Amino acid sequence: MTGYLVRRAAQAVVVVLGVTAVTFGLQQLIPGSLARAILGPRASPAEIAAFNQANGLGRPPVEQYLAFLGRLARGDLGYSYRLNQSVDSLVLHQLPNDVVVVGTALVLALAIAIPLGIAQAVRRNRAVDHAATAATFALYSMPSYWLAILLIAGLSITAHALPAEAPQAATIGGLLADPVALILPVLTLTLVNVALFSRYMRSAAISTLAEDYIRVARAKGMPARRVLTRHVVRNSLISVTTLIGLSLPVILTSGLVIEYVFNVPGIGLTYYTAAVNADYPVELGIAVLVGLVTVAGNLLADLAYVILDPRIRYE
Amino acid sequence: MSDTRQRSASRFQAVPEPAGPRLAGARVPPGRASDSVLRAFARHRAGLVGAGLIAALALFCFLGPLLYHTDQVHANIQLTNLPPGPGRPLGTDANGYDILGRMMVAGQITLEIGLAVAILATAIGVAWGAVSGYAGGLADAIMMRVVDIGLAIPAIFLLIYLASVLRPTVPLLIAVLTLLSWFGAARLIRGETLTLRTREFIEAVRAMGGRGPRLVLRHLLPNTAGTIAVSATFQVADAIILLATLSFLGFGLPPPAATWGGMLAQGITYLLDGYWWEVYPAGFAIMLTVIAFNLIGDALASSLDARLRA
Numbered sequence: 001m002t003g004y005l006v007r008r009a010a011q012a013v014v015v016v017l018g019v020t021a022v023t024f025g026l027q028q029l030i031p032g033s034l035a036r037a038i039l040g041p042r043a044s045p046a047e048i049a050a051f052n053q054a055n056g057l058g059r060p061p062v063e064q065y066l067a068f069l070g071r072l073a074r075g076d077l078g079y080s081y082r083l084n085q086s087v088d089s090l091v092l093h094q095l096p097n098d099v100v101v102v103g104t105a106l107v108l109a110l111a112i113a114i115p116l117g118i119a120q121a122v123r124r125n126r127a128v129d130h131a132a133t134a135a136t137f138a139l140y141s142m143p144s145y146w147l148a149i150l151l152i153a154g155l156s157i158t159a160h161a162l163p164a165e166a167p168q169a170a171t172i173g174g175l176l177a178d179p180v181a182l183i184l185p186v187l188t189l190t191l192v193n194v195a196l197f198s199r200y201m202r203s204a205a206i207s208t209l210a211e212d213y214i215r216v217a218r219a220k221g222m223p224a225r226r227v228l229t230r231h232v233v234r235n236s237l238i239s240v241t242t243l244i245g246l247s248l249p250v251i252l253t254s255g256l257v258i259e260y261v262f263n264v265p266g267i268g269l270t271y272y273t274a275a276v277n278a279d280y281p282v283e284l285g286i287a288v289l290v291g292l293v294t295v296a297g298n299l300l301a302d303l304a305y306v307i308l309d310p311r312i313r314y315e
Numbered sequence: 316m317s318d319t320r321q322r323s324a325s326r327f328q329a330v331p332e333p334a335g336p337r338l339a340g341a342r343v344p345p346g347r348a349s350d351s352v353l354r355a356f357a358r359h360r361a362g363l364v365g366a367g368l369i370a371a372l373a374l375f376c377f378l379g380p381l382l383y384h385t386d387q388v389h390a391n392i393q394l395t396n397l398p399p400g401p402g403r404p405l406g407t408d409a410n411g412y413d414i415l416g417r418m419m420v421a422g423q424i425t426l427e428i429g430l431a432v433a434i435l436a437t438a439i440g441v442a443w444g445a446v447s448g449y450a451g452g453l454a455d456a457i458m459m460r461v462v463d464i465g466l467a468i469p470a471i472f473l474l475i476y477l478a479s480v481l482r483p484t485v486p487l488l489i490a491v492l493t494l495l496s497w498f499g500a501a502r503l504i505r506g507e508t509l510t511l512r513t514r515e516f517i518e519a520v521r522a523m524g525g526r527g528p529r530l531v532l533r534h535l536l537p538n539t540a541g542t543i544a545v546s547a548t549f550q551v552a553d554a555i556i557l558l559a560t561l562s563f564l565g566f567g568l569p570p571p572a573a574t575w576g577g578m579l580a581q582g583i584t585y586l587l588d589g590y591w592w593e594v595y596p597a598g599f600a601i602m603l604t605v606i607a608f609n610l611i612g613d614a615l616a617s618s619l620d621a622r623l624r625a
Contacts, residue, residue, distance in 0.1 A: 011460065018464030026473075029480050137613075141606040143556050145563050146598045149583055153594070157586060249469035253560075256471060260564060271472065272564065275479040283476045291468040298463075 005303065012299045019291035020072060023284050024065050030280050033057075037280055038081045077285035082277060087285035091267060096172035098266040102255045105186050106244075109193030114240065116194070117201025118232060121209055132198070139195035144254040148188045148261045155184065166264040175265070185262040192254045196247055197240070204239045208232050238308045245301020248294045362614020368607035372600075376422035385416025388571050396585065399592055406592040409581055412573075418596055421573040425604065428489055428558055433550035435493040440500025441543055445531050447501070448508025459505065465498035471560060478566035485568065488561075492554055500546045507539045541619035548612035552605045559601045575601045 030037050035051040043051075052058050056067055071078075077087035120129045139147065156164040166185050167178035175182065208214065209232060217227045256268030263269065267286060274282035391411030399406040405414040447458035470492075477491055511517060512535075520534050536543075561567045562576025570577075575597040582593035 011463070014460050015463045015467060018460060019467050022464060022468065026476060026480075029477070031480060137609065138602075138606065141552070141609050142602050143559055143563070143605075145560070146579070146602055149579070149586070149594065149598060153586060249466065253469045253471045257560060257564070271475065275475045275566065278479055280479075283479065287468055287472050287476060290472055294467045294469070295463075 004306070008299065008302055012295055015295050016292060017069075019295065020069055020288060021065065023288040023291070024068050026287070027280070027284055028061075034280070037278065072288065077289060078281040080274070080279055080282045082279045083282070087282055090270060090282065091286065091289065093170070094265060094267050094270060097175055097264065098255065098268070100172060100175065101166075101182065101185055101259075101264055101266060102189060102251065105189030105193060106251065108186070108190040109197060110240070110244075112190070113194045113197035113201050114233070114236070117198045118205045118228060118236065120198070120202045121205035121232075122228070124206060129202075133202070136195045136198050139191055140199065142195075144188065144192045144257045145261050147191060148184070148258060151184055151188055152261075164262070166259075166262045168263065168265070170265060185258050185264050188262075189254060189258050192258075193247075193251065196250060197243060200243055201236060201240065204236045205232055208235050211235075238305065241304045241308065242301045245297045245299075245304075248297040252290055252293070359614035359618060361610045362618075365607040365610030365614065368603060369611070372422060372604060372607070373426065376419050376426060379419040380416065383416060383419070385413040387412055387417055387420050387573055390571075396588075396590055396593070398590075405596055406590075408578065408593050409585070414578070414592055414596060417573045417578060418575070418600060421575045421578060421597070422600065422604075424485065424568070424572065425555055425558065425575055425601075428485065428492065429551045429555040429604075429608075431489045432492040432496055432554040432558075433547050435489070436496035436550055436554070437500050437543060437547040439493065440497035440546070441504050441536065441539070443497065444501040444504030444506075445508050445536055445539075448505040448512065449531050449535060451512075455505075459502070462498045462501050465495070466502075470495040470557060474557070474561050475564065475566050478561065483566070483568055488558070488568065492557060496550060496554060496557075500543075500550065503542060503546055504539055507542050508535055511535055511538055541615070545612055545616045545619065548608055548615060552608035552612065555601070555605055555608070 027034065033048070033052075034055075034057060035048045036043065039047055039051055056064060059067075075088065077091065079086050080090065083090070116132060120132050123129050152164045155162045162184050163181040164184065165181065167175050167181045169175050169177065214227060214231055217231055218224070222230070252268075255266070256271060258264065259266045259268035260272050267289075271283060271286045273279075274286070394407045394411035395409055397403060397407040403413055403415070405418070407413055408417065443458060443462070447455045450458075473495060474491065481487065517530070517534060520530055525534065558567065559574070559576035559579075562574035563580045565577075565580060567574050567577055578597035579594065579601070582590065582597060585593050
């Protein structure tokens, strides 16, 4: 197993290098030059030269890439000249907001999708199962912003029950001071994730229910409810860990869209604003961070899988 | 999609195995395996509904403008935000464009880009995956790390960045969406290739001296045809969602190009004013199109499953 872990970690390192190389490559696509993009059209040639000198932009690309890697290794994601703030401080400032909104939605989605998937597997091919399958299928086929719009139209505009905008506070305390305004964004993200997980959970539970050890548990007279909680839920949870790891890109994508629709002050909205304002350092800093989070998530999911399921043996 | 239906579908099956050992170069009776998949598919009501929806949509988008003429290029401020009425069944938007007509034009772009991206991305993914799985060893390891890197940064982040650097056009969007969409297919086909590689019929081909491109093209890939079809169908749905999301966020094709995502983005500004005709047509169009392709993909997958399991 150690061999597998080492190999898997080495793969992750290669992928991380690749992600940073891609980001570095994207930086070269900036129209004109980085200096021109940052200093603006009125900068004099001397100022451009000074900027290039200060940031090592005149050096060979390989050297620049290594310097870029070095900065990343020290946790430096770049600097926004437009906001006059480091990308690190921007991200750190907003991370708690994302953890609250996206994290709550993720936990809620699991709390709904796992029992739902198992209930569907137990009542397989009955009316309840078909209804739930149709509902999650429709949710799954809906872009997240369309679901958001429907919820806003129904719950906010028609029913006047909930505000259509997230609390407009910069800090996590301000965000939590107005929890009612957080309901719609969290609800939308939860539904998006439920659609993502429950279809998978249903098929995972169906194959678990067909296992011999379930038959054994039933044969020895274990009550049906205990068979579900002791064997089906626990074994299906193993595949859910992998699913969360692999779904990170989708979760982050819907996070960005939902932050845009509800104006949630988070990293996704910051990315959007940076793109509108052509604030390239912020865009690239967040992109590389998102890439690293995804790679780390996949790695953790794979490791968790090995640890949680003792039947898996890697040579 | 009950079990009984799947079992009865397999009754029509002509060939029991995806492909048995056969002589290199011997022709399979044309289309028999795919025939049985098509028959199984035809028994899936959901799949047929999906196919019907796509057919209706294609007629609406490509035939519609020939019967229902509208100007989708010149804005007309005397016609802004008009509710549905005689001569304009779905009203007009903030630029005075007729919404029904705009739905058709936007649908054309959506279907064209969605299909083009799905075909190109599947082709690249299949080639990459098959070569990687067939080659094995170091080449496989390197090629799969490229796929991992491609899957690491979510496509929408890269698309937004690229849209802020480059000016989107239809060919450029197709190229970029393709470049960001083939990784999943590559991983899938590589997995299939790995399992097929150990099968007897491939060993038999090898024993007879069949190798390289010929073995991959004539023996490995035909046996992944079903997986390829399923993956390509879901790919269309994914590409359409990605494209609509990009337009919704305002990084899609610049005006006067019509896109459903763009119409939706403009419409929600007026949601509070009650201009429902500017929001719902575009939103439901995106949703129904994606549902249709997902239904077809699901039905194809389970027909294929039924064929393989029998």
